[in-house]
Amino acid sequence: MFEWFSSLSPILQALIATLFTWLLTAAGSALVFFFKRINRNLLNGMLGFAAGVMIAASFWSLLAPAIEMTPEVSSLPVWFPAVIGFLAGGFFLWLADRLIPHLHLGFPDDEAEGIPTNWKRSVLLVLAITLHNIPEGLAVGVAFGALATNLSSVTLLGAIGLAIGIGIQNFPEGAAVSIPLRREGLSRRKSFLYGQLSGIVEPIAGVIGAVAVVLMRPILPYALSFAAGAMIYVVVEELIPEAQLDRKTDVATIGAMIGFAVMMTLDVALG
Secondary structure (H helix, E strand, C coil), rough: HHHHHHHCCCCHHHHHHHHHHHHHHHHHHHHCCCCCCCHHHHHHHHHHHHHHHEEEEEEEEHHHHHHHHHHHHHCCCCCCHHHHHHHHHHHHHHHHHHHHCCCCCCCCCCHCCCCCCCCCHHHHHHHHHHHHHHHHHHHHHHHHHHHCCCCCCCCHHHHHHHHHHHHHHHHHHHHHHHHHHHHHHCCCCHHHHHHHHCCCCHHHHHHHHHHHHCHHHHHHHHHHHHHHHHHHHHHHHHHHHHHHHCCHHHHHHHHHHHHHHHHHHHHHHHH
């Protein structure tokens, strides 16, 4: 199985990997067929876990390789592509946050962000999750696309580890979307449909990221850092505030610690 996968082109590998992460989002969303409500502490722990995974992935899987490979693709100072890409990724998410209508879990309707719209609350909730699935898909796609460069700092196992980590945190994330939608009054079928749709952007962003770095090798450290910056923006702007809405903030903190440890283990063990 591994030999078959390793023989594929990096772009096809990126597509398969991001379809896997989407599938786990759908699997998490399917929990809505068994539960109508989700315990607030459990939700906070899920959000904290997702934040921990994304923080760890941003450094171990994206920024560190970007810095390490810079001398091989550019004569610029090793820190330059990482800093520029990181800030550009954050700016991209900031801009998307201002333009795309969305509503974070646990917030009232009048605190919806983005361009004013009359869209339903359920749609706005899904768009909020969809926003931070974009950098996740992009990160996986860029990691696999980087394999085409044959740089020493890039490995197939490392890219697979990143995909597994993102997929693991997508499972509770899918449940964190679909079950609250069920509580909002949607049917189980619609809640599942909307929940898994929040992850559909990952294969799209993944293929775009892979194609970009395959065609333009010098942008690779920028692309990796861009994905890292976008992910950190999501963590600080969305995941941590949502996880801290309840007074029992220690649950979210423990979730973040566990998520970070899981992703760090995957990346170090496989990378």
